[in-house]
Amino acid sequence: MPWERIIGQQHLQEMLQQSILGARIPQALLLSGSRGRGSLALAIEFAKTLNCFTPTRSQFSIAPCGTCQSCTQAKTLQHPNITILTALPTGKVDQESDFKEDVLEEMREQIAEIAADPYTTFKVSNANLIRIWQIRELNRSMALSTLQQGRRVVIIVDAENMNTEAANAFLKTLEEPHQGVSIILTSSQPERLLQTIISRCQQLVVPPLDDESIIEELLRRGECTEHEAHIIAACADGDMSAALEFIHEDVQEIRSDVVSMLRSALRGRDHRIGIAEASESVAEHRDKSRALTYLRFMSVWLRDTHVIARTGAAELITNKDLEETLVKFASAFGHTDLDRALRCIDRAAYDITHHVSINLTLTTLLMELRSILGQRR
């Protein structure tokens, strides 16, 4: 029986449920994979199940009842046994009470948002570090006995945000395991964690969600049409949080911008002006995630172009409503080196994520695409 609030990830759900049923509950677990794939959602559901007073169980599955006192507390993440630790804003503070009231309020909001939807991307402004005092406070609290029946679970969200001091202190926490405590780390960049931390955790990889699961969830939430859900899922790279962000963007508008960007990059004359204007228009928003959305749409568009060129099968494309435009694109650019073009787009996304100027990155990319798409294979 799958956990109600988890999207897809049946295999991981089964493994986690089996560990509870078989009393092989890990003391330290690393779920590597982004929040949008469900790493945090799985951690929370695992904690709820461990603490539920009357779980629903069968030979192969166990799920929280959702109604007992423990489940009610867990619903809002106000549970004495469940601690969620996240990055905090920069600044000189040595304990939680040093934060100004507005930051504290934002931190409370973040927990409430996560409780309401563990796939949310909500984040406290400028929160980028997990500090040593947070780990020290955690150690102190773990030394106390549990206040309520069940198992104490500490969830460290995006654990790669621990600074060096915090990571070293946390390593000591892992070296002296506490009875009846499970520590779950989630990380979208596990390569940034200390190897000594990783080696002390049982590691489970949270894979990208399949498009069907994302489409089903988008439709269940009723926030977009079926047609939009298909386009969004194709652009979301298996990440539900990314998909939810796309809902708030104007999918149709960004897509038509992308098509005209490619057109201006590929046309014969005046392409330099076209490229400069197109890059500038995206860069002027100074919004990295918006720029990344453009790049995702660009990849999907080029994939569709190649599907049409290679197979002619319009039922396999994502942008079904723009088939006519795609056919024109495909006849001109469909037989070029798609893999190379996609690699260039991936690299541009990496550059933007790593603070290279949006304008410069897009200009370079469009020039590269012009050169690649201008050559027939």
Ligand SMILES: [Zn+2]
């Ligand atoms: Zn319950």
